[in-house]
Amino acid sequence: MEVDDMFQIGDNIVYPMHGAGIIEAIEEKEFSDEKQQYYVIKMSVSHMKVMIPTRKMSGSSIRPVTDILALKNIIHIFQNGTSDKLLPWKERYKINTNKIKTGDIQEGVEVVRDLMRMKKEKKLNASEKKMLDDAYGYLLSELEVIEGITEKQINSFC
Structure with missing residues (x-):
């Protein structure tokens, strides 16, 4: 089975608007007379399984889980960044939704911090x-699978 080697079975990933998950399998399925390989991802927040064609992964916002080295900067942003409180809620909601959709942990942390x-x-x-x-929930699901993270670091987001 030939697979885009972007991710392997057992890798932790982050799927925007769903949180962290783990790649449980790579399966070949036939759909409309075309065989495709799919990543089978078990999401930790919803416990649902998602299948994504391997060839579409590089064009998606799905990314590996953040590493421990980036965590200090993320904690700093959470604790010290500024919030724009003057926006009308509908505009703020749209901006925050777009931030979450990026799947970027920094953007997600800003949404959690501000709200x-x-x-x-x-x-x-x-x-x-x-x-x-x-x-x-998406943030915690990622924090829980970062290798080397301490409980104190996780609690800094509470």
């Missing part, structure tokens, strides 16, 4: 509360 700060000052509307819950 957590807002939540301390006032009650979030239902859409932003769900967004915070989802983004926080």
Whole structure:
């Protein structure tokens, strides 16, 4: 079976809008008389299995899990970055949705940071509360699989 060697079975990945997952298998399936190879990914947040054609992975926003070296910068952004509180909620929601869709951990951390700060000052509307819950879950799912991370580092995002 010939496979794009971007990822291997057992690799932890991050799938935007779904969080972290693990590649459980690489399977060949036939669809519309065409055989294709698929990564079978078990998502940790939803526990669902996702199948993505191997040939489409390089064009997707799916990425490897962040490494421990990048974590210091991410914690710094979470604790020290500035938040724009003056945007109307609909505009803020759109910007935050786009940040989460990138799959970039830094963008996701900014969304969690900003919404957590807002939540301390006032009650979030239902859409932003769900967004915070989802983004926080995606972030935690990635943090939990970073090799070498300590519980103290994970707790710095609480």
